[in-house]
Amino acid sequence: MTISDQLIEELLKGYERPEDLLGEAGLLKDLKVRLMERMLGGELTAHLGYEARDKPPEGQDNRRNGTTRKRVKGESGEMSLAVPRDRDGSFAPELVKKGQTRIDEKIIALYARGMSVRDIQGHLEDLYGLKASPDLISRVTDAVLDEVRTWQGRALDRVYPLVFFAALRVKIRDPDSRLVKNKAVYVALGVDREGQREVLGLWIAENEGAKFWLSIMNEFRNRGVQDILISVVDGLKGFPEAITAAFPDALVQTCIVHLVRHSMNFGNWKDRKAVAAALRPIYEAATAELAADQLDRFEEQWGAKYPSIAPAWRRAWTEVIPFFAFPLSVRKIIYTTNAIESLNRVIRKSLKTRGSFPTEDAALKLVYLAIRNFEKKGRAVREWVAAPKQFAIMFGERVTA
Incomplete structure (x- = not known):
């Protein structure tokens, strides 16, 4: 849409100082507030199904119910918006969500869902008529x-x-080289003494x-970690050599699920269920000695056909x-x-829409935002009830240090 010179002249009547245009109470900020309020009103119209000056459809009880003031922060500072309401409270605006305090977070939230800068630009323009440059979106993210x-x-x-x-x-x-390469994003997830999960860091x-x-x-050491059980x-x-070099008393446990999956790579797909069932008695054994016996039995049964599996476990x-x-x-x-x-599922969900990233920072931003969303959904480990007493007996004062 082209803005006419006549409209600009009308808007700039009374303009004397830069502050009249760019200041805290300036024209540009007032325009932004009014445009956002118009967009919020448009969202409510779409929600209710009738225009502001029209009567509600016959038989519809829900209708407009005034506005409520909401203070949000954006690039132009703090703004007070009149957010429209409906009677039954079912209206949930997209432009400024309930609980949202920063307008910039709209762009960040879209980025966290795996959208590229160009995708966000198109989304904002299609949905709200907002023209945000790729440079602006990049600066926000x-x-x-x-x-x-x-x-x-x-x-x-x-202690963790x-x-x-x-x-x-x-x-x-x-x-x-400008070539796209496979790189690894490493994530460390700690469980503290109260059974609360905490992402400790990520590295590329x-x-x-x-x-x-x-x-x-060593980074963990510098950040205050004195022991990992x-x-x-x-x-x-x-990894085993590195962690015992920094934390000599730490036990290193391989992920059994990962080891089972690795074992499946050696087998024919038709045998996978049978091989997985034959491996189960190993890690479900009552003791390490009985587990070793079960591994011997597995090798007797499957060793001739798949000779690489048992040695991988050993x-x-x-x-x-x-x-x-x-x-x-x-x-x-x-x-x-x-x-x-x-x-990892939360992170993969964010990554799946992206073929590749232009820089490590771009990948780092997206993975971090996925982690932030993950930690909002609850951090307690459900099976933690029996663990503290077991750890206290096995590790003694190391737990309470």
């Missing part, structure tokens, strides 16, 4: 990076009974190894057996990375 840096450097608890580590693969364009790297993991362990990993290279055996010291109720928390798999 770049503000998240400052939040990421603060979050990544925050102090952590002294459990820390889960996992990796997801993302495609990121290399700044030098092209290759993993003992040196990389040692740098993360059990770390659960899903086959990350070089190579990881030192990291397989720690959870046998606990009852079944606690094993469920320890031996699988289910706690972090739920986080």
Whole structure:
């Protein structure tokens, strides 16, 4: 839509100082407020099905019910909006959601859902008639990076009974070669002594190894972590050596679910269910000794057809057996990375609409926003009831240090 010179002249009547246009009570801010209020009114019209000056459809009880004042913050400072209401309270505006305090968060929320800068630009224009440049959208989402840096450097608890580590693969364009490469996003999820989940950090790297993991362990040390009782990993290279170098008393437990999935890669798809059923007695055994016997039986049954599976378990055996010291109720928390798999599902949901990322920062922003959404949905580990007493007996003063 083109704005006529006549309209501009009308708007600028009385303009004497820059503050009259750009100041706290200036014309531009007033226009923004009025435009947003008009858009909110349009949303209510769509919700109720009739225009503001018309009568409601016959038989419809819900109708307009005045406005309520809402203060929000945006790039032009704090604004007071008159948000329209309906009688039955079913109206939920999209432009300024209930509980939303910043207009910029509209763009950030769209980005967190995996939309690209261009997608957000088109969405805002199609839905609201707002023309936001890609540069503006990038600057708004770049503000998240400052939040990421603060979050990544925050102090952590002294002791974590459990820390889960996992990796997801993302495609990121290399700044030098301009080729798209697979890189790993590593996520650490801690469970504190009250059974509350907390994402401790995230890192992006092209290759993993003992040196990389040692740098993360030292970062934990610098952020205040003095002890980790059990770390659960899903086959990350070089991790056991790195964590015991920084936290010598930590138990390293491999993710049994990951090990079972790895075993399935050696088998024919027709045999997968049978092989999985034959592996179950190993990790469900009452003791580590009985588990070793079950592994021997598995090899007798399947070793000739799939000779690589049993040796894979034996190579990881030192990291397989720690959870046998606990009852079944606690094993469920320890031996699988289910706690972090739920986080990974949230992250993958955000990533699935993106083929690749132009930079590591772009990927970092999106993954962090997914983590932020994950932590809003509740942090308690449901099976935690039996764990504290078991940990207190096994680890003694380390739990209460």
